[in-house]
Amino acid sequence: MSARPTRYGAIAIALHWVIALCIIAMIPMGFWMTDAIREPGTQALAYRVFQFHKSVGFLILGLTVVRIVWRLAHPAPALPAAMKPWEAFAARVTHAAFYGLMLALPLTGWLYVSTGWAVSADRALAVPTSWFGLLSIPHLPWIGEASAALRRTVAFQAMGAHAMLAWTAVALIALHVGAALKHQFLERDGVLAHMVPGLPHGDAPAAPLPGAREKWLGRCAGFGLVLIIAQAAAIAVTPAPAPQLTAVATARPAPAATQTAPAPLPADSSQATAWAVDYGASRLGFSGTHSGDGFSGRFEKWEGDIRFDPANLPGSRATVLVQVGSARTGDATQEDALEGEEWLDFKGHPVARFEANAFKALGGDRYEAAGTLTLKNASVPVVLPFTFAERDGVATVKGSLKLDRRALDLGMQSDSGGDWVSMDIGVLVDLKAKRAATRS
Template sequence: MTAASHRYSSVAIALHWVIALCILSMIPMGLWMTSAIGHPDTQALAYRMFQIHKSIGFLILGLTVLRIIWRLTHRPPALPGGMKRWEAFAASATHVAFYGLMLALPLTGWLYVSAGWAVSTDKALEVATSWFGLFPIPHLPGVADLPAGVKRALAFQAMGAHSLLAWGAVVLIVLHVGAALKHQFLDRDGVLSHMLPWLKSGHAGLGHAPRSPWAERAVGLGLIGVIAAAGAIAARPYAQPGLPMTAEAKPAAASAPVAPAEAAVTPGTAAAWTIDSAASSIGFTGTHAGKGFKGRFDRWQGQVWFDPADLAGSKAVVTVHTASARTGDPTQEGSLQGAEWFDPAQYPEARFEASSFHSLGGDKYEATGTLKIKTVTVPVVLPFTFTETGGVATVEGKLELDRTALNLGMESDATADWVSKMIGVQIKVSAKRAG
C-alpha cells in the first residue's frame, strides 16, 4: 500500500481544513455579536458581523454538501489495525455527528433568518441575506407567509437549537482535537497524518477502512437530534404563540388616506422642461444600526412645467422606480425590496406630484404636493432653488420624510431602533427648455 493511500485525497483535506477554519471563526463571532448588537457603540459593527456570519454559514453548508458527496464517492484511509473496537466506534460516530452538525447549524440559522423575528428584542425583524455582497439568498420557501405567531415560535425554537448545536460543536471539536493528539503523541499510529500531509505515516498496521455501520450512524445522528431538540424545547416557553406579540400592533400609517387610481398627467401652462437624467439625481440619507448611510434611486422620470413668472401654471410629476434604490450595502438593498419597505413587486413606483408653487424670494421657491408610496399618500412641501443660464435650469432641493407615516419598515422597526424615523431626500435636476 502506498503512502498516498494512507491519507485522504487533496480535495478531502482542503474541504476539511476550510470548513474547520470557518467553524472556528463562527463560534467567537457568534458570541460577540449577540452581545454587541444591543449596544449603540457596537451596533453597526455587530450588524455587519451578522451579515458575515450568515455568509460563512452558507459557505459551510455548501462545502459540507460537497464534502459528503466526495466522502460517498471516495474511500477514506483505513484506521490503524490495533485500534480498540470502542475507539473505532467512537471515531465513526463522531464523524457522523460532525457531518450532522455542519448541516444542522446553517440550516437552523437559515430558518431563524427566514422567520424574520429577532429573539434578542422579541420583535419582528425582516433582514435580507446577501452572500458576501455578491448575490441574494432567498428565505426558506413558505416561512415568510406564515402568521406572525408561528414565525415568532419558529424563530425562538430555531435559535434555541442553533445555540445548543454551536455548543455541541465546541464539545465535538475538543474531543476531536484531543483524540487526534492522542493518536499522534501517545499511540504514534499516524492517524493525524491522514489530514496533515507533511507528517510521517505511523508504523502501526492498517485495519479495515471505516464503513460507518448503521449503529455508528444512529449514534452520531441521534446526538445531533438530542442537542437540537433540547434547544427547541428550552425555547418553547418563549415561543408560545399565546404570549404578547410586541410587534403585532398595526402601524400608525395603516389609517393614512389611500390615493385614488392614477390619472393621466394634465400639463401645466408654464414652460415645459426636459430633464437631463445623466446630470440629475434623487438621493436619500438616514442612519442604520447607529451608522449613517447614503442612497439613491437609479431609475426615475419627471415631467416639469415651471416659470417663475407663471407659478400658478407650474406643475411637476416625478415617478420613481423603487426597485432601483441603492445604498452600496447589498443587505440593505435586499431588505428595501421586502413587503414592509418598498415592496416593488406589488408597488413598483412611487409618485410625487407638485401642483402649487410659491416664491420665497430670490432664487428660492417652495413646491407643495403629495407623495404616494405603496398605498399611502402624504402631503409634501419641497423647498428648492431655481437658477437658469442659457436655457439650462438647475434645481436643488432637500426635505425630510417620516418613514413611519409612509408605512415603511413598520413591522420590523416601528420604533426606529434600527433605521432612523426621519429620512432625508435630496434632489438635483438639470433641465433644458423644451422646444
C-alpha cells in the same frame, strides 16, 4: 478486498480545513454579536457581523454538501490496527456527529432568519439575506407566510437549537483536537498525517476494512447520535416567554390608483416653461441612519414632467414618478429590504408619485414647491425647498426635504420605534434640465 488510501486526497483535505476554519471563526463571532446587537455603541458593527455570519453559514452548508458527496465516492484512510475497538467506534461516531452539525447549524440559522423575528428584541424584524453582497438568499417560504405568533415561537426554538448546536460543536472540536494530538504525540501512529500534509506516517499497520456488522453498528450509532443532537437542540431549549406583541395603529388612506407615466400637462397661454430633464446628469437620492450608521442611496429609474418659470409661478407645475424598485444603496441586504412589502413594496406598489401644483418664491434663487407624495397606500402633503439657476438654457435645481416614515407606513412592523432606522428620511433632488419645446 481493496486497500484503503494512506491519507485523504487534496480536495478532502482542502474541504476539511476550510470548513474547520469557518466553524472555528463562526462560534466566537456568533456569541459576540448576540450581545453586541443589544448595545447602541456596537449595534452597527454587530449588524454587519450578522450579515457576514449568515454568508459564512451558507458557505459552510454548501461546502458540507460537497464534502459529503466527495466522501461517499472516496474512502477514508484506514485507522491504525492497534486502535482499540471502542476508540475506532468513537471516531466513527464523532465524524458522523460532525457531519450532522455542519448541516444542522446553518439550517437552524436559516430557519431563524426566515422567521423575520428578532429574539434579542422580541419583535418582528424583517432582514433579507444576501451571500457576501453578491446574490440574494431566499428565506424559507412557508415560515414567512405564518402568523406572527407562530413565527415568534419558531424563532425562539430555532435560535435555542442553534445556540445548543454551537456549544455541542465546541465540545466535539475539543474532543477531536484532543484525540488528534493524543494519536500524534502519544500513540505516534500517524493518524494526524491523514489530514495534515507533510507529517510522517506511523509505522503501525492499517486495520483491515470493517466487516458488515461493524459498518452497520458504526453507521447506526453515528446516525443515532446525530438524531439525538438534533432532537435535543430542537426541544430542550428554554421556552419562549409569553408574547409581548404591540399592535401598531397606522392610518391607511384608500388605495392609490395605479400609477402610469406622467401625462403631459395641457399647454395654454398661462403655462410655465417646459423642461427636459437630463437624467444622466441628475440625481434623486435618499439618506438616513441604520443601526447608528449613516446610509445614502438613489433611485435609478424616475421621470418627470416639469413646467417652471420664476416669472410665472402660478402656471408652474411638476409631476415626478419614481420606480421604487430601482432604489440602490450599494448594500444588497438593504436593497432587498427596501423592495419588501414592509418598506417600499415594489411588487404591490411599484411607482411613487410626487405632484406639485403650488410654487412660492423665497427670495433670490430660492423657491419652494408644495404638493402631494403618494407612496404605497399613503398620500401625504410635502413642501420641497429648492434653488433654481439657469445659464445658457440649462437649469440647475437643488433641493432637499425630510420625510417621516411613520406617515408613509415604512418599516412600522419591524421598527416602529426608530431603534434601527431613523424616523426621518432625507430626500435629495439634484436636477439638470434644458428648455423644451412647448407641447401642444
